[in-house]
Amino acid sequence: MSCEVISLFPTPLYISKIGKVTEGELQHVANLEYEVMESKNGEYSKDKYILSRPAFSRLKDEIDTHVGIYCHDVLKISKDVFFYMTNSWVVKHNPGDWGHNHIHTNSLISGVAYLQVNDTSGSLIFHADINNLLFPPTLDLEFTDTNLLNFKKMAVDPEPNMITLFPSKLQHSVDENKSNKTRYSLAFNYFIKGHIGTKEFELHLP
Numbered sequence: 287m288s289c290e291v292i293s294l295f296p297t298p299l300y301i302s303k304i305g306k307v308t309e310g311e312l313q314h315v316a317n318l319e320y321e322v323m324e325s326k327n328g329e330y331s332k333d334k335y336i337l338s339r340p341a342f343s344r345l346k347d348e349i350d351t352h353v354g355i356y357c358h359d360v361l362k363i364s365k366d367v368f369f370y371m372t373n374s375w376v377v378k379h380n381p382g383d384w385g386h387n388h389i390h391t392n393s394l395i396s397g398v399a400y401l402q403v404n405d406t407s408g409s410l411i412f413h414a415d416i417n418n419l420l421f422p423p424t425l426d427l428e429f430t431d432t433n434l435l436n437f438k439k440m441a442v443d444p445e446p447n448m449i450t451l452f453p454s455k456l457q458h459s460v461d462e463n464k465s466n467k468t469r470y471s472l473a474f475n476y477f478i479k480g481h482i483g484t485k486e487f488e489l490h491l492p
Contacts, residue, residue: 293434299412299442300356300397300451304348307401307447314341315401315470320378325386328460329378330473337374337474345399345472346371349449353395353476356451366481369395374474376401379408381467385460387413393475397451400444400471407469409441410450413457444471 318336320329333339337346350371357363372393379385385408390396398410416423420436429436441461442450452458454475463469479491 291435296434297412297418297453297456298356298361299456300352300360300449301442302352302355302449303445303447304345304352304399304449305447307345311341311345312402312470314339315376316468318376320376328383328385329380331376331378334373334375336376336472337371346374349397349399349474352449353397353451357395367478368480369476369478372475372477374472377469377471377473379460379463379469379471381463381465383469384408384462385458387411387457387459389457390454390473390475393454393477395451395476396454396456396474397449397476398444398471398473399449400446402468402470403444403446403448404465404467405443406463406465407444407467408461408463409443411439411441411459411461412452413439413459415455415457 319332321332322329336342337349353369353371357367357369358365377385377398414437419438421427482489482491
């Protein structure tokens with residue numbers, strides 16, 4: 287029996303690569319000032335606008351390019367809307383550290399670029415929102431196979447120089463760093479300015 291299955295209203299996750307992180311960039315990352323996260327399970331740079339530094343200008347330019355591709359070429363958002371970086375910081379996970387489930391507030395597009403990772407330094411886990419689950423969370427059905435239609439979470443195994451982009455509302459966490467090496471990643475957020483809406487809903491965001 288033939289049928290068609292349409293995956294309605296998917297959440298677009300973008301995965302690509304940036305240019306290889308240089309030894310100089312990694313050294314700059316290692317020498318940053320860090321503070322312990324409120325969750326006590328990792329550290330992040332005290333500077334929350336890290337990509338404004340000249341030492342990271344190449345990374346900033348590459349990330350801007352990927353965000354443009356994601357928003358305008360993939361999602362087909364009008365080029366009257368400009369996406370700009372609002373903040374950025376380095377996340378440092380020592381062996382045994384992990385990242386709790388969270389979203390990024392006050393932003394529309396978020397992302398992570400991987401500066402130093404390996405096979406056991408912790409997967410990035412995306413979690414389905416309660417409203418996007420196939421069935422209500424009060425009903426815990428068993429599935430014979432997990433796929434994009436029924437999954438509750440999905441793991442992405444980071445690689446050096448990988449970049450991921452996603453809507454800021456998408457819940458995500460990081461598995462425990464089981465390696466013997468520090469895991470460095472770069473997190474960032476984007477918001478919009480420009481012309482959106484029409485007639486009584488028209489807005490110009492400077």
